[in-house]
Amino acid sequence: MRKARINTDYxxxxxxxxxxxxxxxxxxxxxxxxxxxxxxxxxxxxxxxNLYYLTxxxxxxxxxxxxxxxxxxxxxFVRQKNVERETWDGFRFGVDGxxxxxxxxxxxxxxxxxxVAPELLRSSERIYYSMFRNKEFxxxxxxxxxxxxxxxxxxxxxxxxxxxxxxLLAELRIRKTEEEADQMRKASVISAEGHIEMMKxxxxxxxxxxxHGTFLKAVMERGAMGExxxxxxxxxxxxxxxxxxxxxxxxxxGQLLLVDCGAEYLYYSGDIxxxxxxxGKFSAVQKRVYNKILKVQKDLCAMVKPGVPHIExxxxxxxxxxxxxxxxxxxxxxxxxxxxxxxxxxxYPHGVSHLLGLDTHDLGVLQVRGQSRALEPGWVLxxxxxxxxxxxxxxxxxxxxxxxxxxxxxxxxxxxxxDVMTRDVPKEVxxxxxxxGADFR
Ligand code: GLY
Ligand code: MN
Ligand code: MN
Numbered sequence: 001m002r003k004a005r006i007n008t009d010y011x012x013x014x015x016x017x018x019x020x021x022x023x024x025x026x027x028x029x030x031x032x033x034x035x036x037x038x039x040x041x042x043x044x045x046x047x048x049x050n051l052y053y054l055t056x057x058x059x060x061x062x063x064x065x066x067x068x069x070x071x072x073x074x075x076x077f078v079r080q081k082n083v084e085r086e087t088w089d090g091f092r093f094g095v096d097g098x099x100x101x102x103x104x105x106x107x108x109x110x111x112x113x114x115x116v117a118p119e120l121l122r123s124s125e126r127i128y129y130s131m132f133r134n135k136e137f138x139x140x141x142x143x144x145x146x147x148x149x150x151x152x153x154x155x156x157x158x159x160x161x162x163x164x165x166x167x168l169l170a171e172l173r174i175r176k177t178e179e180e181a182d183q184m185r186k187a188s189v190i191s192a193e194g195h196i197e198m199m200k201x202x203x204x205x206x207x208x209x210x211x212h213g214t215f216l217k218a219v220m221e222r223g224a225m226g227e228x229x230x231x232x233x234x235x236x237x238x239x240x241x242x243x244x245x246x247x248x249x250x251x252x253x254g255q256l257l258l259v260d261c262g263a264e265y266l267y268y269s270g271d272i273x274x275x276x277x278x279x280g281k282f283s284a285v286q287k288r289v290y291n292k293i294l295k296v297q298k299d300l301c302a303m304v305k306p307g308v309p310h311i312e313x314x315x316x317x318x319x320x321x322x323x324x325x326x327x328x329x330x331x332x333x334x335x336x337x338x339x340x341x342x343x344x345x346x347x348y349p350h351g352v353s354h355l356l357g358l359d360t361h362d363l364g365v366l367q368v369r370g371q372s373r374a375l376e377p378g379w380v381l382x383x384x385x386x387x388x389x390x391x392x393x394x395x396x397x398x399x400x401x402x403x404x405x406x407x408x409x410x411x412x413x414x415x416x417x418x419d420v421m422t423r424d425v426p427k428e429v430x431x432x433x434x435x436x437g438a439d440f441r
Contacts, residue, residue, distance in 0.1 A: 001091075001093075001097060001101065002091050002093070002101075003101065004056050004101055004102055005056065005058075005266055006056065006179065006183075006266065007179075008056055008101070008102050008103050010056075010177070010179050011053075011054060011055055011056045011102070012103065013177075014053060014054055014172065014177070015054055015066060015073075015074060017172060018054065018066070018068070018168075018169075018172060019066075019068035019069070019073070020068075021168065021171075022068055022126070022128065022168065023068055023069050024068070024069060024124065024125045025067075025068065025124055025125050025126040025127065025128060026065060026066065026067045026120070026121050026124035026126075026127050026128070027064070027065070027066040027127075027128040027129075027165055027168070028063065028064070028065055028117075028121075028127060028128065028129040028141065028165070029048070029050050029051045029054065029055075029063065029064040029066070029129075029165060030048070030051070030062075030063040030134055030137040030140075030141075031047060031048055031051055031057075031059065031060050031061065031062040031063065032045075032046070032047070032048045032060065032134065033060060033134070033136050033137075034060045044226070045058075045059075045060055046267070047059075047267070048134075049173075049267070049357075049358035049359050049363070050165065050166070050169045050173075050363075051063075051064055052267055052358065053169065053172075053173060053358060054066065054169075055074075055076065055102065055104070056102055057076065057078070057093075057098065057102060059078060059079055059092060059093065060079070061078070061079045061110045062076060062077060062078045062079065062110065063076070063077045063110075063113060063117075063137070064076055065077075065117060065120050065121070067120060067121075067124065070123075071105070072105035072106035073105050074104045074105045074106075075104065075105065075106045075107070075108070075120060076098055076099075076102075076104045076106075076107045076108070077107075077108050077109070077110050077112065077113045077116075077117075078092075078093060078094065078095060078098045078107060078108075078109070078110060079092050079094070079109075079110050080092075080094055080095060080109045080110070080111070081094035081095075081097070095107045095108065095109055113140065114140065114143060114144070114147075117140075117144045118144050118147035118148050118151065121144070121148060121160070122148065122151060122152060122155075122157075123157070124160050125160060126160055126161050126162075126163055127160050127161070127162050127163070128162075128163050128164070128165040128168050129141055129162055129163075129164075129165050130164055130165045130166045131162070131164075133166075145159060145162075148160070166363060167365070169363060170363040170364050170365050171364075171365070173357055173358065173362065173363045173364060174355060174362075174363070174364035174365070174376075174378075174379055175376060175377075175378035175379060176357065176378045176379070176380055176412070177378075180268065180357070181378070181380075181412055183265060183266045183268045184268045184269075184270075184356070184357070184380055184410070184412065184421065185412075185419075185421050186223075186265045186266075186268075187224070187228070187262070187263055187264065187265035187266075187268045187269060187270040188270045188272075188410050188421035188422045189421070189422075189424060190219050190222045190223065190224050190263040190265055190270065191219065191224075191261065191262045191263040191270030191271070191272045191410075191422065191425075192270075192272060192422050192423075192424035192425035193218055193219070193222060193424070193425075194214075194215040194216075194218040194219040194222075194224075194261060194263055195215070195259065195261065195272055195274050195425040196424070196425055196426075196435065197214050197215070197217075197218040198211050198214050198215050198218075198233075198259060198261075199274070199276055199426075199432065199435040199436050199438075200435055200436070200437070200438040200439045201214045201439050202251065202257065202276065202278060202280075202436050202437055203251075203278070203279075203437050203440055204251065204252065204253045204278055204279050205250060205251065205252075206250070206251050206278075207248070207249070207250055207251070208233040208234070208235055208238075208246075208247040208248060208249050208250075208251065209233070209247050209248055211233050211251070211257075211259070212231050212233045212247050212261070215227070215231060215233075215259075215261045216231075219263035222263075223265060224263035224264055224265050225264045225265070225266075225267070226263075226264055227261060227262060227263060227264060228262040228263060228264040228268075228269035228270060228271065228360050229262060229269070229271070229360045230245050231247070231259070231260065231261035231262075232244050232245065232247070232258070232259065232260040232261065232273075233247045233257070233259050233261070234247075234257065234258045234259070234260075234404065235249055235250075235251040235252065235255045235256075235257045235258075235278060236249075236252065236255035236256070236257075236391075236402050237390065237391040237401075237402035237404070238258075238404075239256065239257070239258035239275070239388070239403070239404025239405070239406075240388040240389060240390040240391070240402070240403075240404040241404075242349065242350060242388070251278040252278060253278060253279050254277075254278070254279065254283065255277070255278045255402075256275055256276070256277055256278070256282070256286050256290075256403060256404075256405065257275065257276055257277070257278055258273065258274075258275045258404050258405065258406060259273065259274055259275070259276075260272070260273040260406065260408065262360065267358050268357060268358060269356055269357065269358070269359065269360040269362075270410060270422065271356055271360055271382050271408060271410055272408055272409065272410065272422050272425060273384060273386070273406045273407060273408035274407065274408075274425060274426075274427065274432070275290060275404075275405050275406065275407065276432045276435075276436050277432075277433075277436065279437075280433060280436040280437045281433060282429055282432075282433065285399045285400065285403070286403065286405075287429055288328075289324070289328065289387065289400070289403065289405060290405055290429065291429065292324045292327070292328075293321070293324070293385055293386065293387060293405050293406075293407055294407055294427060294428075294429075296316075296317060296320040296321060296324070296385045297383060297384075297385050297407040297409070297427070299316070299320065300313055300316060300317065300352065300353075300383045300385065301383055301409060301411060301418065301420055303316065304375060304381070304383070304411050304413060304417065304418035305375065305413065305414075305416060305417045305418060306374070306375055306376055306377055306413060306415065306416075307374050307375065308374060308375050309372040309373065309374050309375075310353065310366045310372050310373060310374070310375060310381075311367075311372035312372075313352050313353050313383070314351060314352050314353070317348070317352040317385050318339055318344055318348070319335055319339060320385075321344060321347075321348045321385060321387060322335045322338050322339050322343070322344040322348075323335050324387065325338070325343075325344060325347060325387070326338065328400070329397070330347065330389075330396050330397075330400065331343050331344070347387050347388055347389060348385070348386065348387055348388070349388070350384075350386070352383065352384060352385050353381045353382055353383055353384065354381065354382055355379065355380065355381055356380045356381060356382055356410055357380060362380070364379070375413045376413060377413050377414055377415050378412075378413065379412075379413045380410060380411070380412050380413070380421075381410075381411060381413070382408055382409070382410055382411075383408065383409050383411055384406055384407065384408035384409075385406070385407065386404070386405055386406025386407070386408075387403075387404075387405055388403075388404040388405075388406075389401055389402070389403045389404070390402070407427055408422075409421075409422045409423070409427075410422045
């Protein structure tokens, strides 16, 4: 029998917290389907984050129906044991295993969903379910509502309103628990070590793909499940494509390399970007622009503490990077007029910070009725200012063309500031220069 990945009491505690928010209601959380990669091979399966957060369960063809205050309260539907399928695809918990290992109140076979689910929801005041995310399950959900519609009016009840499950879960997931913070620290540390290994393995002529492989090897050796998102290993002008994914170029002398790679540890995401020179030595212009962005990035990390509206990070970044663009004579005029006209966005087109957790762009509401929320202890976010100058932009001096620089760390908001969890990977020019190519010296 396989085990749960962490102590199942953690999932129970999360369900207890949620139960207080939705008395007499029900939450329906299905697993993602499996997706074909080619012929009869599937993509690696990854559980749906909300379902994993509340149950720890990792198999497809499963669904949670959570009914706070009713008995049974935590009901799971799971795949049945199947000797033949397990011979090909590996272990399944099955109905008894899921109940014994994870401690759910009641477990049914997946095949029983259509019959049992309407019975479980017949007296719920509201149903929390996220429509239009999982097409296959939407159909099942629709059938279930039709069944309820045939039943509830006889007892004077109309169809229960359906509310968005994601918005409900967002408020729990935005504030990391102690054990989640530990897991995120581990994802950060492993990701940092992966970056250090890549810096050491960099030399003129190495392929972007080979460096990506260096990252994967380093983080998987250290217990990561793999990468949290498709890693970006972008040499030279490739760094000016924000989500560059080809990773198939050769790193050349004189180029700066931008690497945005993060490990996934127990399904929690690291998300780090560093830039370093392929030949181990920053050129004058690379160093000058890099150090200016580094100053903005460090100032931002110093701003992170409870009470600071999230939007202030973005405003600070826009002003500070616009100032850099003016100093470098890429923009003319004042910071104010350039920001007002949006001139900075040609070179800085993205946000400076997103929430991080089970999803790399994590669930969580950052604005309420147009007002930015203030940071709170337990939130984890990225800090990632950057500037990008495409090679074909003839409106800027030659020396900038083909330069893309972003510096990204992951920070946990604490009671009085923040913990830069990815601090182990160097970002000072001298430290980086001392590391790049170290494998070959
Ligand atoms: N790696 C994705 C991001 O930085 O948002
Ligand atoms: Mn990011
Ligand atoms: Mn990133």
